[in-house]
Amino acid sequence: MAKILEKRLIRTPDVYYFKIDAPLISKKAQPGQFVIVRLHDQGERIPISLADINPYEGTISLIVMAVGKTTNEFVMMKEGDDILDLCGPLGKPTHIEKVSRVILVGGGFGVASLYPIARAFKASGSNVVTIMGARSHDLLVYEKEMADVSDKVIVTTDDGSKGIKGVVTAALKQEIDENGADLVLTVGPAIMMKFVSETTRPYGIHTVVSLNPIMVDGTGMCGGCRVPIGKDTKFACTDGPEFDGHLVDWNLLMSRQKTYQDEEKVSFMQWKKKHEHINIEGK
Amino acid sequence: MTEDNKAKKLTTKKTPIPEQDPAVRAKNFNEVTLGYNEEQAVAEAERCLQCKKPMCVEGCPVNVPIPAFIKAIAERDFRKAINTIKEANVLPAVCGRVCPQEIQCEQRCIVGKKNEPVGIGRLERFAADWERECGMECLLPQVAPSTGKKVAVVGAGPAGLTCAYDLAKIGHKVTVYEALHGAGGVLMYGIPEFRLPKSIVTQEVEVLKKMGVEIVTNAVIGKLITIDELMEEYDACFIGTGAGLPKFMGIDGENLNGVYSANEFLTRVNLMKAYTFPNSDTPIKVGSRVAVVGGGNVAMDAVRTALRLGAKEAIIIYRRSDEEMPARREEIHHAKEEGIRFELLTNPKRILGEDGWVTGIECVRMDLSEPDESGRRRPVEKSGSEFVIPVDIVIMSIGTGPNPLVPESTEGLATNKWGYIVADEETGRTSKEGVYAGGDIVTGSATVILAMGAGRKAAQSIQEYLLTKK
Ligand SMILES: Cc1cc2nc3c(=O)[nH]c(=O)nc-3n(C[C@H](O)[C@H](O)[C@H](O)COP(=O)(O)OP(=O)(O)OC[C@H]3O[C@@H](n4cnc5c(N)ncnc54)[C@H](O)[C@@H]3O)c2cc1C
Ligand SMILES: Cc1cc2nc3c(=O)[nH]c(=O)nc-3n(C[C@H](O)[C@H](O)[C@H](O)COP(=O)(O)OP(=O)(O)OC[C@H]3O[C@@H](n4cnc5c(N)ncnc54)[C@H](O)[C@@H]3O)c2cc1C
Ligand code: SF4
Ligand code: SF4
Ligand code: FES
Numbered sequence: 031m032a033k034i035l036e037k038r039l040i041r042t043p044d045v046y047y048f049k050i051d052a053p054l055i056s057k058k059a060q061p062g063q064f065v066i067v068r069l070h071d072q073g074e075r076i077p078i079s080l081a082d083i084n085p086y087e088g089t090i091s092l093i094v095m096a097v098g099k100t101t102n103e104f105v106m107m108k109e110g111d112d113i114l115d116l117c118g119p120l121g122k123p124t125h126i127e128k129v130s131r132v133i134l135v136g137g138g139f140g141v142a143s144l145y146p147i148a149r150a151f152k153a154s155g156s157n158v159v160t161i162m163g164a165r166s167h168d169l170l171v172y173e174k175e176m177a178d179v180s181d182k183v184i185v186t187t188d189d190g191s192k193g194i195k196g197v198v199t200a201a202l203k204q205e206i207d208e209n210g211a212d213l214v215l216t217v218g219p220a221i222m223m224k225f226v227s228e229t230t231r232p233y234g235i236h237t238v239v240s241l242n243p244i245m246v247d248g249t250g251m252c253g254g255c256r257v258p259i260g261k262d263t264k265f266a267c268t269d270g271p272e273f274d275g276h277l278v279d280w281n282l283l284m285s286r287q288k289t290y291q292d293e294e295k296v297s298f299m300q301w302k303k304k305h306e307h308i309n310i311e312g313k
Numbered sequence: 314m315t316e317d318n319k320a321k322k323l324t325t326k327k328t329p330i331p332e333q334d335p336a337v338r339a340k341n342f343n344e345v346t347l348g349y350n351e352e353q354a355v356a357e358a359e360r361c362l363q364c365k366k367p368m369c370v371e372g373c374p375v376n377v378p379i380p381a382f383i384k385a386i387a388e389r390d391f392r393k394a395i396n397t398i399k400e401a402n403v404l405p406a407v408c409g410r411v412c413p414q415e416i417q418c419e420q421r422c423i424v425g426k427k428n429e430p431v432g433i434g435r436l437e438r439f440a441a442d443w444e445r446e447c448g449m450e451c452l453l454p455q456v457a458p459s460t461g462k463k464v465a466v467v468g469a470g471p472a473g474l475t476c477a478y479d480l481a482k483i484g485h486k487v488t489v490y491e492a493l494h495g496a497g498g499v500l501m502y503g504i505p506e507f508r509l510p511k512s513i514v515t516q517e518v519e520v521l522k523k524m525g526v527e528i529v530t531n532a533v534i535g536k537l538i539t540i541d542e543l544m545e546e547y548d549a550c551f552i553g554t555g556a557g558l559p560k561f562m563g564i565d566g567e568n569l570n571g572v573y574s575a576n577e578f579l580t581r582v583n584l585m586k587a588y589t590f591p592n593s594d595t596p597i598k599v600g601s602r603v604a605v606v607g608g609g610n611v612a613m614d615a616v617r618t619a620l621r622l623g624a625k626e627a628i629i630i631y632r633r634s635d636e637e638m639p640a641r642r643e644e645i646h647h648a649k650e651e652g653i654r655f656e657l658l659t660n661p662k663r664i665l666g667e668d669g670w671v672t673g674i675e676c677v678r679m680d681l682s683e684p685d686e687s688g689r690r691r692p693v694e695k696s697g698s699e700f701v702i703p704v705d706i707v708i709m710s711i712g713t714g715p716n717p718l719v720p721e722s723t724e725g726l727a728t729n730k731w732g733y734i735v736a737d738e739e740t741g742r743t744s745k746e747g748v749y750a751g752g753d754i755v756t757g758s759a760t761v762i763l764a765m766g767a768g769r770k771a772a773q774s775i776q777e778y779l780l781t782k783k
Contacts, residue, residue, distance in 0.1 A: 054537055054538070055537065058536065058537055058538075068494055072586070072589075072592060072593040072594055073593075073594050074585065074593075074594040074595040074596075075494075075585070075595075099594060100594060114494075115494040115530070115531050116531060117492070117494070117531035117532075117533065118533075118536070118537070119536055119537070120533065120536060246577060246580055246581065246585070246595075247492070247493060247580065249492050249493075249533055249557075249716065249718065250557075250558055250716050250717075250718065251502075251557040251558065251559070251576055251580070251716065252559065252574060252576050252577035252580050253559040253561065253574040253576065253577055254573070254574075254577045256561075256568060257568075258568055263561065263563075263567070263568060268717075268718065279568075281669075282568055282669075285570060285669035286568070286570055286669075288570070288669075289570045289571075289598065290596040290598070293590065293591070293596035293597075293598075294596065296591050297590070297591045297594060297596065300591050
């Protein structure tokens with residue numbers, strides 16, 4: 031059991047910040063790792079990245095976007111509630127070392143899990159550039175936080191309502207052309223990470239991506255999270271979640287992410303029906 | 314002895330055990346075998362000849378005093394029967410159900426020379442179920458006063474649970490660390506409900522808790538805490554993390570949607586209760602035609618589970634012949650009764666797909682060659698015999714390896730070339746002082762009873778170690 035100490039809406043209506051009491055995990059967790067949560071006895075196990083780690087307070091933070099049944103149930107939890115099962119830290123930490131320029135590229139709410147990574151690169155003495163993109167200005171999260179731990183923040187929006195109009199990859203290309211980079215690291219939807227990797231490939235810049243296949247145990251026991259990386263098949267939960275973006279078989283990853291689409295719909299519809307009486311906006 | 318008893322002694326077959334009808338049970342997850350009632354158990358117990366030199370005991374990896382407990386059943390002293398079994402085996406309700414008796418105790422039974430051997434496993438199960446029915450008080454052993462010593466157990470499978478039980482009984486403070494959210498190991502996530510009801514496993518875990526054992530779930534050792542950190546806090550440590558890393562064949566199409574490892578398939582169904590989806594949240598793909606590759610217990614469990622989820626056809630693909638299948642005979646027999654199709658002497662070449670989803674599995678027929686030095690007949694491909702079985706789900710059940718999380722994070726813990734922890738067979742001692750290991754993480758995938766035996770031996774040597782350590 032792990033208690034929710036703090037909850038905040040950070041993007042209307044579907045993205046929430048949670049601070050959770052997890053003394054042991056917070057002492058071991060490193061940027062780039064994740065936890066697995068299970069909310070109740072019939073619940074499924076879902077992976078969530080660490081959006082912050084505070085060993086002094088004994089807390090970790092998670093940013094959750096409500097997309098289906100489990101994440102909707104999650105964002106309905108309140109301060110003081112207990113999460114039934116919280117397991118972590120899982121996965122290999124981000125490899126942090128001093129480089130002259132690292133560009134971090136975040137899409138949507140994925141930016142949040144870049145926060146501890148950016149902070150660690152900054153602490154290592156690297157020059158940190160963050161490029162964050164969203165469809166529109168009201169979908170951006172963690173702008174201020176990222177500014178605190180980056181030397182430079184570039185914002186892009188598809189509709190031009192804030193920052194540069196366009197997608198992150200255009201801004202990335204421009205930034206590389208103008209100032210160069212030793213390392214690119216990206217977290218976000220698979221399709222975005224794919225295009226980031228395609229953008230950097232011609233430059234030969236090492237590009238680290240944080241993959242998010244469907245997981246069950248998160249300990250290397252089920253093999254459900256397997257992804258083809260070059261000639262090998264790797265388990266994202268124990269070998270990753272970070273891999274060389276130039277070696278990932280993106281089509282397979284994206285196809286496997288859709289395995290349970292039909293079942294997920296059934297599950298979510300049933301849940302919504304049960305919760306019709308609740309004002310979902312007011313969760 | 315009455316005439317009546319003599320007549321029973323001569324029965325050539327085991328006293329039949331009630332089972333669910335195959336056509337009915339193929340559609341539910343309830344236990345297949347229903348167990349003996351008192352009369353049936355006594356009748357079966359009377360088939361035992363009470364040998365002076367009982368060979369059956371030698372066949373049991375933990376040497377259960379078989380004639381003694383069977384005699385007690387024949388005399389209707391069930392309390393004595395179960396106490397006798399428990400001297401050697403702390404999980405009799407589990408072992409009576411899942412031990413491969415036909416290659417262990419029952420294989421050696423003298424009655425089996427001419428007739429069917431005594432149903433030792435069934436009797437063991439009977440005694441254990443009799444005790445379980447009278448509730449927790451009966452199950453709780455006497456616990457010795459506290460010794461003040463603390464032992465950490467890593468992994469809550471049969472090896473870890475047995476080790477914890479024995480150590481707690483003699484008064485040590487034991488904490489079990491388990492990676493998953495539930496204790497039981499393979500008993501919980503692997504072996505299905507229809508073969509081993511989960512209530513039995515949870516009851517055994519409750520007994521441990523009542524004995525004062527603390528069970529910490531969601532604790533992945535190597536990630537959350539290392540073995541070295543445990544050793545700072547505890548006087549000794551036992552590693553029983555099992556062999557849970559699934560293997561794949563490395564053939565084309567293995568990453569398509571619809572290809573599972575048996576571990577994933579069974580975990581979704583057993584631990585995550587996907588068979589009740591959408592009432593439980595974890596989904597599973599219910600195939601209409603399912604192929605399971607492999608011939609062991611795990612393969613039988615997966616294929617019978619697929620059938621129960623609603624598959625119209627569920628097929629075993631195994632590269633050797635019936636005889637070589639490593640699964641328990643009873644499971645193969647049950648699977649056949651339920652209508653599982655067996656494609657033997659057949660090996661997959663690749664998995665075919667369309668739009669990312671499995672559509673079929675291409676196989677080749679095999680011949681068995683002459684026995685090699687090891688006495689094994691190696692299967693060889695019959696060239697030109699390739700054919701396709703149309704399926705929408707493929708489950709790979711070709712074995713597992715050791716999970717590297719603990720060895721990787723523990724300096725100085727010796728492993729062999731396959732990654733299994735090196736531990737002394739008799740004592741469980743590893744290359745690190747105070748650190749013991751046993752079960753599948755040492756031997757590779759084996760059996761419940763062997764894992765328990767290893768946990769028990771390690772508990773004994775940990776006790777000796779704790780006594781000699783200042
Ligand atoms: C390493 C990793 C880190 C992640 N970090 C975050 C995070 O920080 N914040 C966040 O909101 N989400 C994160 N996710 C995604 C999150 O796990 C899914 O959104 C969640 O599982 C969806 O569950 P659901 O029932 O709400 O939706 P569903 O309707 O069940 O699923 C929606 C989509 O989420 C994905 N998904 C479903 N089940 C799983 C599963 N068991 N494991 C992984 N993906 C699944 C599928 O692609 C699916 O199509 C992460 C995923 C991974 C693998
Ligand atoms: C589907 C299936 C059917 C089987 N059928 C039979 C049968 O009929 N008869 C029979 O005798 N045997 C059978 N077996 C084999 C038998 O179950 C195993 O040999 C036995 O369970 C091994 O016990 P163990 O305690 O060594 O490991 P496991 O049962 O594997 O337990 C290990 C435990 O350690 C945990 N763990 C792993 N890593 C860590 C970590 N880093 N930190 C904390 N915890 C960790 C795991 O989550 C698990 O709970 C079957 C196996 C399977 C998979
Ligand atoms: S523990 Fe297994 S091998 Fe031993 S007597 Fe019981 S059923 Fe037979
Ligand atoms: S060998 Fe068979 S007959 Fe003899 S004691 Fe054992 S169970 Fe009884
Ligand atoms: S989630 Fe099961 S092996 Fe990675």
